[in-house]
Amino acid sequence: MTFTLAVPAQLMQALLPDLVLMGGAMVLMLMSAWGPESASRQRAVGLGSIGVLLVTLGFVIWYATAGMTSTAGIIAVDSFRWTADVILLIAAICTIGLSIEFNARESIHYAESHVLVLFATSGMMVLTAARDLMIVFLGIEIMSLAVYVLVGMNRRSERSAEGALKYFLLGAFATGFLLYGIALIYGATGTTNLLTIGQRIHDFHLTQNAMLLIGIALLLIGFGFKVAVVPFHMWAPDVYEGAPTPITAFMASAVKAAAFAAFFRVWTESFGQMHYAWILPIWWLAAVTMIFGNAVGLAQRNVKRLLAYSSVVHSGYLLVAVAAGTLLGSSAFLFYLFAYTLATFGSFAVVCAVSEPGDKKLGISDYEGLWSVRPGLAVAMAACMLALLGFPVFGGVGFFGKWYVLQAAVTSPYQLVPLAVLLVLTSVVSAGYYLNVVRVMFMMPRPEGATDPAPLGGMTKLVLVFSVVTMLILGVFPGPLANWTRNSRPTPPPATAADSAYMVRPIVAATP
Amino acid sequence: MLAEALTLSAVLFAIGVVGVLTRRNAIIVFMCVELMLNAVNLSFVALSRLYGATGQVFVIFVMTVAAAEAAVGLAIIIAIFRHKQTVSLENINVLRG
Incomplete structure (x- = not known):
């Protein structure tokens, strides 16, 4: 079915999965505000939130399999949106699964924390759907405002408050750049619609327009902050360390994935023909991110900071897929996001399980000899580390x-072979810290007097088993996931007779 | 008229950026961020004389979001004040590494 977005009722239908999530979140918000704070209410609202997310996931899968399309308008109805939504919803479900038990352990009895995850997720779903810079802005803000609060959720913790303040100030600063970029692009092209921007750049020969170029540069800075690429990453390690661990996992996977999805769509649909202008900056951002992130990652002694730098590095890898600018780049991008999300949740579930109340025991030295006391956790952590490293078989889907991404880079028309070489070389460097965690767990003796980690809660165990097992199975049979992501890409609606004069230029097609 | 308005907006934006980078009080940094957003609003309003209502609609969105951001931001600043009895960014340095 094709939705005519100019008709309000059909626009609502095209946004149905998002509206289900937002409606469910508001009902749960009322439920959590209705009675006193208590551990049981926190748990009930958490389970309700997972229910709402599962229903939303059902709607997304229904829309994806029904092959819905839409006319040109403010939102996109295409396979790229649905695939990104599935990744985000899985990440949100895992976050709440970890949060329920983490909050109980840390005596955070605010049931609203789960609802905020739902609000953030609804903002992300708006972002993946956005085909208008206005909607991109709204999606980023709905997401960010909820996440600012989530970072500071543990009000007894000074670190949590400090992380929230740093994230808020730099996030708002980045929003300023993003908005100014949008304003200048609007000034140069006279529209905020992504496809129309692309058409007008082509029709009015705006590729050398100074206002447009400055606008794109500012937009790149804004997105760079949100996805944490070097040199706009300085908030990430501090905020990731200060935030409650499940929220750190949420930020490292879902927030990054959503910002990247919007980034990808804006770049391919609006600025595909401007590649000569942005290819060099993105090339350098990716290169610097991979080199710097890996070098600093080597020096980390705190697991959460280590994973923070790891997430910065993975932004660099994803940027390579964005720079490829091809259909292959789009499928590699989604495949990588999926693999990375699973590995992230696996490793953060282990971090939750090993840490102790008050967010203690986060040093890498606390993992010494984990194999001898909790072999299951050690094996899961090892698999996730190898997945983040990109090791075949034992690292599961991370390798593929x-x-x-490498395949997309070497077949790209923009000569990204040096970047692909750099990706491989920096991955080798990253083995220095990923394998160090594995070495510490398996080859060091358990220190005298070290307490054993508390037994795993049911939800944490479920999240851990789900992510690690899915990761390993897909590592042996990547076919279905590869097919699914290969068919998912930003798809501009077919031009109608009325706007055939403004024929949309498709993103560059390259076949392996 | 348009050129003057856009220049003023660029100057205001630059003042905001410099303020965020140089000031060390969380509230003042936040005010500078608001200045940046309002500079952008000025651009949108000026440009909408040229292109129609989209720019003005955008300004309404930006103002709404800025208000929500202020609510969240001030709450976070109060939360950190309760821990530190200060909002100076120089003293907010537990997280480093």
Whole structure:
């Protein structure tokens, strides 16, 4: 079915999965505000939130399999949106699964924390759907405002408050750049619609327009902050360390994925023909991110900071897929996001399980000899580390993620072979810290007097088993996921007779 | 008229950026961020004389979001004040590494 977005009722239908999530979140918000704070209410609202997310996931899968399309308008109805939504919803479900038990352990009895995850997720779903810079802005803000609060959720913790303040100030600063970029692009092209921007750049020969170029540069800075690429990453390690651990996982996976999805759509649909202008800056951002992130990652002694730098580095890898600018780049991008999300949740579930109340025991030295006391946790952590490294078989699907990104880079028309070489070399460097965690767990003796980690809660165990097992199975049979992401890409609606004069230029097609 | 308005907006934006980068009080940094957003609003309003209502609609969105951001931001600043009895960014440095 094709939605005519100019008709309000059909626009609502095109946004149905998002509206289900927002409606469910508001009902749960009322429920959590209705009675006193208590551990049981926190748990009930958490389970309700997972229910709402599962229903939303059902709607997304229904829309994706029904092959819905739409006319040109403010939102996109295409396979790229649905695939990104599935990744985000899985990440949100895992976050709440970890949060329920983490909050109980840390005596955070605010049931609203789960609802805020739902609000953030609804903002992300708006972002993946956005085909208008106005909607991109709204999606980023709905997401960010909820996440600012989530970072500071643990009000007894000074670190949590400090992380929230840093994230808020730099996030708002980045929003300023993003908005000014949008204003200048609007000034140069006279529209905020992504497809129309692309058409007008082509029709009015705006590729050398100074206002447009400055606008794109500012937009790149804004997105760079949101996805944490070097040199706009300085908030990430501090905020990731200060935030409650499940929220750190949420930020490292879902927030990054959503910002990247919007980034990808804006770049391919609006600025595909401007590649000569942005290819060099993005090339350098990716290169610097991979080199710097890996070098600093080597020096980390705190697991959360280590994973923070790891997430910065993975932004660099994803940027390579964006720079490829091809259909292959789009499928590699989604495949990588999926693999990375699973590995992130696996490793953060282990961090939750090993840490102790008050967010203690986060040093890498606390993992010494984990194999001898909790072999299951040690094996899961090892698999996730190898997945983030991109190791075949034992690292599961992580290997294929990197493989597809490399393939996209070397077949790209923009000469990204040096970047692909750099990706491989920096991955080798990253083995220095990923394998160090594995070495510490398996080859060091358990220190005298070290307490064993508390037994795993049911939800944490479920999240851990789900992400690690899915990761390993997909590592052996990547076919279905590869097919699914190969068919998912930003799809501009077919031009109608009325706007055939403004024929949309498709993103560059390259076949392996 | 348009050129003057856009220049003023660029100057205001630059003042905001410099303020965020140089000031060390969380509230003042936040005010500078608001200045940046309002500079952008000025651009949108000026440009909408040229292109129609989209720019003005955008300004309404930006103002709404800025108000929500202020609510969240001030709450976070109060939360950190309760821990530190200060909002000076120089003293907010537990997280580093």
